[in-house]
Amino acid sequence: MAGVNDSATNPLTLKLGSFTDLSATDRTHLDHLARSPTRMRAGEDLIREGDRPERVFLLLSGWAYRYKVLADGKRQIVAYLLPGDLCDAHIFILGKMDHSIGLLSNATVATVSRETMIDVTERSPAIARALWWSTLVDEAVLRHWLINVGQRDAYHRIAHLFCELWERASQVGLVSGGAFDLPLTQEQLGDTLGMTSVHTNRVLQRMRGEGMITFESKRLIIRDMQGIRRAADFNPNYLHLTRRKH
Amino acid sequence: MAGVNDSATNPLTLKLGSFTDLSATDRTHLDHLARSPTRMRAGEDLIREGDRPERVFLLLSGWAYRYKVLADGKRQIVAYLLPGDLCDAHIFILGKMDHSIGLLSNATVATVSRETMIDVTERSPAIARALWWSTLVDEAVLRHWLINVGQRDAYHRIAHLFCELWERASQVGLVSGGAFDLPLTQEQLGDTLGMTSVHTNRVLQRMRGEGMITFESKRLIIRDMQGIRRAADFNPNYLHLTRRKH
DNA sequence: CGCTTCATTGACCCAAATCAATCTACGTGG
DNA sequence: CCACGTAGATTGATTTGGGTCAATGAAGCG
Numbered sequence: 302m303a304g305v306n307d308s309a310t311n312p313l314t315l316k317l318g319s320f321t322d323l324s325a326t327d328r329t330h331l332d333h334l335a336r337s338p339t340r341m342r343a344g345e346d347l348i349r350e351g352d353r354p355e356r357v358f359l360l361l362s363g364w365a366y367r368y369k370v371l372a373d374g375k376r377q378i379v380a381y382l383l384p385g386d387l388c389d390a391h392i393f394i395l396g397k398m399d400h401s402i403g404l405l406s407n408a409t410v411a412t413v414s415r416e417t418m419i420d421v422t423e424r425s426p427a428i429a430r431a432l433w434w435s436t437l438v439d440e441a442v443l444r445h446w447l448i449n450v451g452q453r454d455a456y457h458r459i460a461h462l463f464c465e466l467w468e469r470a471s472q473v474g475l476v477s478g479g480a481f482d483l484p485l486t487q488e489q490l491g492d493t494l495g496m497t498s499v500h501t502n503r504v505l506q507r508m509r510g511e512g513m514i515t516f517e518s519k520r521l522i523i524r525d526m527q528g529i530r531r532a533a534d535f536n537p538n539y540l541h542l543t544r545r546k547h
Numbered sequence: 548m549a550g551v552n553d554s555a556t557n558p559l560t561l562k563l564g565s566f567t568d569l570s571a572t573d574r575t576h577l578d579h580l581a582r583s584p585t586r587m588r589a590g591e592d593l594i595r596e597g598d599r600p601e602r603v604f605l606l607l608s609g610w611a612y613r614y615k616v617l618a619d620g621k622r623q624i625v626a627y628l629l630p631g632d633l634c635d636a637h638i639f640i641l642g643k644m645d646h647s648i649g650l651l652s653n654a655t656v657a658t659v660s661r662e663t664m665i666d667v668t669e670r671s672p673a674i675a676r677a678l679w680w681s682t683l684v685d686e687a688v689l690r691h692w693l694i695n696v697g698q699r700d701a702y703h704r705i706a707h708l709f710c711e712l713w714e715r716a717s718q719v720g721l722v723s724g725g726a727f728d729l730p731l732t733q734e735q736l737g738d739t740l741g742m743t744s745v746h747t748n749r750v751l752q753r754m755r756g757e758g759m760i761t762f763e764s765k766r767l768i769i770r771d772m773q774g775i776r777r778a779a780d781f782n783p784n785y786l787h788l789t790r791r792k793h
Numbered sequence: 794c795g796c797t798t799c800a801t802t803g804a805c806c807c808a809a810a811t812c813a814a815t816c817t818a819c820g821t822g823g
Numbered sequence: 824c825c826a827c828g829t830a831g832a833t834t835g836a837t838t839t840g841g842g843t844c845a846a847t848g849a850a851g852c853g
Contacts, residue, residue, distance in 0.1 A: 372780045377694040394680045399785035434640045443689045448623040451741030495697030534618045539645035
């Protein structure tokens, strides 16, 4: 589950570097954030609704997810976190978490104190700016998930999500040979897209039957990228992966 | 449509002041942002998908909405902006808008240059911090909209949205006598909640019949606040309206 | 007064939920 | 190495919330 990024490449550097040029000093700062990570197991929670956030989490390998459980037991997953993702760089401003964050797979997680976050962003305007960019992208992703669930049917929802995840996994070097690890059960996929696991299952089978995808052993292969993008009406602009001339 | 807040109270001050104490200087800065507003009419767009953001918009009166139109013509509304809301304080970081912003009602809008934004946040850490808070709350609202559309049925979706809007309208002094202006058509409400205007209509009638609400002439009265909150499983924590001890 | 935008209503239809088994892959203890 | 327990995937039968289509009111406005 550790994936391609261990100590050799800091996935946070990889991610922020796709937005802006980072100096050697910046890279050192980012490596500093990734020091002394902990290994954690799938299913553990990093933080729960109602907790007071004390530290920021930096995911170095593995996948995590933000979710909320309603009074009637229904669950909605509202975001996925990939290696290189920092959970809420400025979360300290808020008093309590309004949702939980759990692990979808075994993962390597570093933890950063409030003071360190402040220190790093004060020393490096480039990093501060890149973190802002990251926050704006997170928000754009969230908007597109809402659009997805609000307007598309089951087939097109899955197609859109898979396109997005393919792009995001690519960004941090997780895609190799047209495939990547996607540690999701059909139930989790359903909870992400606002549908039941039963229906998720049927739609996935249809997509397999059409030769659109292969998804087994938690590994996704998109076999017809043109087709799935067309079906999903997918336009990667919202991920803002190309740099703006400053 | 101008509402309660004209020149007397700057709604941005009202909003940020609900998060933190603002000095007299801070207030002056915020008033500076609200200088020379323009009156605009319902239906006009402030900015469209694909545009390069040149200035930040500050809504002083009236309501606006963020939305995206899909290839097949379907529309999803992904946020409402109320007086005091600033559209994307740091939007300049991104190259292009991935959605549009339009006006739901006639409105008073001020426009702030990139330079002014940078200047104000550099001069006042309190304002910079309050803007971060505002961004985090926007994201929390978005998460809760996704939860709403993903997990609740039509009746409970409407209930939850109405509870949220009541809170947000209260925050900037728009609620008086248990009622506030909600300049939405049933179609717009449907596009917000991922449902058709026909179904929206039927559910609203049910809520009226139950004595839960009155909603006519674009004015909403919540007649049974206990009942609607219970139905919506509404917990206002995610709006983070109470201050954290710093 | 005639338009146009909204709200409302009725009839009918369908995507997705629900309910209920199976089936399969895997990890565990013996 | 194997029986067993469990989580996850699959399948079938049935139900339903909400969509679609098509009129018909009502209200605001130039």
